Amino acid sequence: MSAPVVPPAVTQVCLVGGDCELRYELLSRETARRALSTYDLAEPYTNTLSLTTVSLGAAVSLLNDLNWYLVRFASDALVRDPSISDTEWLSRPLAESIRDGHVLPGETGDTYKLYPIEEGALAAPSFATGEEQFDHENELVVRITEDEYEG
Template sequence: MTRVCLVGSDDVNLRYELLSRETARDALATYDLREPFENSVGLETVSLGAAVALLNDLNWYLVRFADEAMVLEPSVSETEWLSRDLAAAVRDDAVDPDEVARFCKIYGLEPVSADDGADRDGEDGDPGPDGDSETGADGEPGGGVGGDPADRKRLVEPMYVTRTGGDVPDYDLRDVEETVVERVTESEFGA
């Protein structure tokens, strides 16, 4: 299965924004939505092509409400996400397999305190427009939001790196125990 993770902008509740709009809600209706990181929406699709098609269907909303759209394609990497542009390039065979891993964006992953994110919840802890409470993302990097508050994690301060050899350089922008690696295109890297 190919995973998709949409990361919301700081000033919006991404899940609410997507599910409160009919077209986005309809596009997401067949998926089991998760929250792998704070203020994100995660789901699984049947293939890389399906993931890219879904992102294209949600483009209007992603431009307005999301900071990042990532795809985790097991045939490329079990642990490193692909940017939306790189996922489309891989799907279209427009990128050489050797180039897929060269440019990376590394996010620090830090715990979210109980006070952080309170402004994203409804005043009475409203679970959101779909009526479901947030569920954890079993097995996904970064734990999930829902169960144990200690599992809540957020992506912070990306660091752009070029992979030389086989290893990704260490993340050094903050003191974090975990990181998330996203592979990006050369044009995204230089932007």
């Protein structure tokens, strides 16, 4: 009897829409459509677009490729890497800092942005600090940099 096949750990990207239909805006632009063409896109929340990549570095590179569009059409870009956390997301600046070696994965701090999940969509976020118990079922927990918390 053979052992069950365990799928490889993947890094996820979640783009949070702004005041527009994010999927339409990204896929209607040729450069963004090409950058996203190799990914299976999903909508885990009605105002988001998500995909999986092979690594934190690949996720950050994709976000850099999409930067022009993200600035205009997205309110946030999040990354979840299983080597850091299975339940908490990273802000784009924190993911970049980890990828660049400026922050160690185990030392990401204790500042958070919390997106409540309301009626299948991400609602306006709030901020928190400390080692709180978060409701991962009803909110998307995002680790952020101290600068993002203060800014």
